[in-house]
Amino acid sequence: MKKNASITRSVFAASAATVITLALFLAPGLMAMDLVRDGKPAAAIIIPANAPQSVHYAAQELNHHIKKSTGAALEVVTEDAADKLRAQSRIHLGNTRAARSAGIDVATLAAESFTLRTTDDALIIAGRDGPGDPLNSNTSAGTLFGVYEFLQRQLGVVWAWPGELGAHVPRKSNITVAASLDIAATPPFFQRHARHGLGYTSAHPALGFTPAAAADYAREQTVFLRRNRMGRAEKFAYGHAFTNWWPKYGAEHPEWFQFFKGKRGPATPKSRYSMCVSNPGLHEKIVSLWLENTGGKSNYINIVENDIVGLCECERCVAWDGPTPPNHMRFYAPNSKVAGTRFVSDRYARFALAVQQLAAKHNPDVNVVGYVYFNYFQAPTSGVKLNEHILLGFCPSGGWYPRSPEEHAWHQATWKGWRDAGARLFMRTNYFLDGYCMPHIFARQFADDFQHAARNGMVGTDFDSLTGQWAAQGPSLYLLMALHTRPGANVDALLAEYYSVFGAAAPHIKAYFDYWENRTMTDRERINAIFANRVASRWRSWAKAAHRVFPEETLAASESHITHAAQAVANDPEALARVNFLRTGLQHAILSARVCALLTTADAASTPERGQAALLELVRFRRAHERKWFSNLNQLAWVEEASWKLTHETKQEPDNWP
Numbered sequence: 268m269k270k271n272a273s274i275t276r277s278v279f280a281a282s283a284a285t286v287i288t289l290a291l292f293l294a295p296g297l298m299a300m301d302l303v304r305d306g307k308p309a310a311a312i313i314i315p316a317n318a319p320q321s322v323h324y325a326a327q328e329l330n331h332h333i334k335k336s337t338g339a340a341l342e343v344v345t346e347d348a349a350d351k352l353r354a355q356s357r358i359h360l361g362n363t364r365a366a367r368s369a370g371i372d373v374a375t376l377a378a379e380s381f382t383l384r385t386t387d388d389a390l391i392i393a394g395r396d397g398p399g400d401p402l403n404s405n406t407s408a409g410t411l412f413g414v415y416e417f418l419q420r421q422l423g424v425v426w427a428w429p430g431e432l433g434a435h436v437p438r439k440s441n442i443t444v445a446a447s448l449d450i451a452a453t454p455p456f457f458q459r460h461a462r463h464g465l466g467y468t469s470a471h472p473a474l475g476f477t478p479a480a481a482a483d484y485a486r487e488q489t490v491f492l493r494r495n496r497m498g499r500a501e502k503f504a505y506g507h508a509f510t511n512w513w514p515k516y517g518a519e520h521p522e523w524f525q526f527f528k529g530k531r532g533p534a535t536p537k538s539r540y541s542m543c544v545s546n547p548g549l550h551e552k553i554v555s556l557w558l559e560n561t562g563g564k565s566n567y568i569n570i571v572e573n574d575i576v577g578l579c580e581c582e583r584c585v586a587w588d589g590p591t592p593p594n595h596m597r598f599y600a601p602n603s604k605v606a607g608t609r610f611v612s613d614r615y616a617r618f619a620l621a622v623q624q625l626a627a628k629h630n631p632d633v634n635v636v637g638y639v640y641f642n643y644f645q646a647p648t649s650g651v652k653l654n655e656h657i658l659l660g661f662c663p664s665g666g667w668y669p670r671s672p673e674e675h676a677w678h679q680a681t682w683k684g685w686r687d688a689g690a691r692l693f694m695r696t697n698y699f700l701d702g703y704c705m706p707h708i709f710a711r712q713f714a715d716d717f718q719h720a721a722r723n724g725m726v727g728t729d730f731d732s733l734t735g736q737w738a739a740q741g742p743s744l745y746l747l748m749a750l751h752t753r754p755g756a757n758v759d760a761l762l763a764e765y766y767s768v769f770g771a772a773a774p775h776i777k778a779y780f781d782y783w784e785n786r787t788m789t790d791r792e793r794i795n796a797i798f799a800n801r802v803a804s805r806w807r808s809w810a811k812a813a814h815r816v817f818p819e820e821t822l823a824a825s826e827s828h829i830t831h832a833a834q835a836v837a838n839d840p841e842a843l844a845r846v847n848f849l850r851t852g853l854q855h856a857i858l859s860a861r862v863c864a865l866l867t868t869a870d871a872a873s874t875p876e877r878g879q880a881a882l883l884e885l886v887r888f889r890r891a892h893e894r895k896w897f898s899n900l901n902q903l904a905w906v907e908e909a910s911w912k913l914t915h916e917t918k919q920e921p922d923n924w925p
């Protein structure tokens with residue numbers, strides 16, 4: 268490896284609450300250290316005698332990848348047994364004596380942080396390691412993250428999709444590390460989260476995974492997400508906060524609730540309601556409940572409004588509102604819940620500020636967590652000044668990709684407006700629910716959004732949700748993963764990393780996905796019209812309209828890219844297997860589009876009989892390929908139950924039918 272390289276990577280610094288440091292220095296003139304030489308182990312892995320689970324797992328992951336690269340398995344020993352080792356080089360993982368004598372005090376590291384350093388004959392990876400399951404997002408696994416950073420940078424590992432085939436580990440016979448490596452890193456966002464989508468159930472389970480495959484898929488995806496360093500440094504709760512307040516407090520304090528059409532509280536006993544967010548009694552109650560429940564020690568107060576537009580018409584709420592922006596309704600469909608509503612962002616901003624300032628008297632570090640959503644989505648216009656203790660989930664209604672340039676700019680201006688008002692933000696969008704199992708690719712437009720947010724106060728993410736379409740939507744999903752650790756990276760370079768796993772077929776695979784991305788991006792008006800026409804939902808019932816957006820013949824025509832790709836790697840079995848993985852995704856999309864055309868509930872002529880043969884072919888295909896992990900089939904079954912005319916047949920368990 269190069270001895271003179273000096274690389275410093277700066278990541279967007281957001282605020283004092285998310286300190287970001289990531290730097291790598293390779294000083295000149297120092298010796299290199301072998302970990303593997305000529306395919307034989309030249310190092311051992313040393314862990315503390317009382318290492319937590321996540322350090323044991325870090326050792327296992329390090330060894331797994333080194334073995335996959337070189338064929339050599341390193342010995343793993345605890346510190347007290349290390350004296351008897353024959354290997355010259357040592358890799359110390361976790362809070363070892365070697366780490367402490369190198370001056371690394373893991374207790375002073377922030378959650379999920381690590382230091383990666385080499386001395387003359389040792390590589391030290393020591394992080395902040397909490398107790399708990401290393402695969403759990405809430406476990407601080409700094410050492411494990413240090414191992415992944417090492418594998419990515421030093422071994423060139425690319426985790427492209429869940430499972431062994433998707434884990435690209437370049438083959439080597441030697442692994443050498445510069446004896447001058449010094450990296451300290453904290454993940455750039457304190458929460459990095461894409462909802463896993465593993466809980467989908469359907470009334471038609473035969474369309475989904477067999478139970479055994481579902482369990483194995485869940486495991487593989489969970490491992491994959493950790494390899495991409497999904498997790499969180501701090502747990503904070505949010506979600507619609509006042510859903511049970513009316514039955515609890517409505518009789519005694521109707522003034523805390525919306526004043527709408529001349530009355531306080533829900534319009535009908537069962538209907539959703541919003542709060543009278545300007546009411547000082549409401550603010551006091553929220554803070555007193557927080558004091559009661561946590562003694563004021565919790566650093567987060569959830570004030571996310573109920574799942575309904577802000578409706579209060581009382582004088583004080585209205586007085587808190589700012590001027591309506593001229594383009595307030597510009598990008599909402601006439602049937603949107605937002606259509607025709609009042610612009611109320613300023614009252615919600617002032618609500619957050621009022622609760623935060625009241626609570627700060629008890630705990631200056633407290634943060635209030637709200638949403639920007641519905642008719643309080645666009646940035647405030649009254650000049651209200653927020654602060655870093657106001658944390659807002661960015662939750663658009665609509666705004667699906669592809670967007671027109673104007674719509675895209677409008678969304679980014681909205682984000683920027685809230686940031687300029689002083690709030691910190693987390694991305695809480697639904698965009699990854701889109702696309703069904705089709706090559707609906709919005710990789711670059713999404714990345715542009717993510718990077719814009721990262722430059723403007725984004726401290727966390729919560730994407731709803733992964734649908735697991737790894738073969739059909741690979742580039743979008745790869746960027747979703749990679750940008751969480753490298754938000755400032757060049758997007759084409761990240762995509763090139765993804766394509767590199769296909770070896771010599773990379774240019775053909777790039778052409779294949781560029782074709783679909785270009786088609787998706789230039790097809791916006793037609794896609795939107797189809798969804799309006801078919802009355803299909805982008806997140807719930809795509810399979811009513813998929814055949815219209817992606818006709819079977821158009822899908823089939825794109826297979827020539829895959830065929831050329833396969834020819835280019837005919838002599839590279841691993842790359843060929845990956846190309847065939849994408850082919851499985853495409854063939855599956857073709858079969859699914861065929862069934863959509865025959866069974867969609869949007870066509871009065873659909874009958875179960877008409878689609879029976881095609882449906883059987885699709886389900887047999889799913890059963891034959893389910894263990895490739897090309898798709899989360901249970902998510903598809905959930906979409907299809909809301910999209911197709913089905914019979915009792917698919918209500919059977921997948922182990923019993925067909």
Ligand SMILES: [Zn+2]
Pocket residue numbers: 525526542543544545546579580581582583584585
């Ligand atoms: Zn009010």
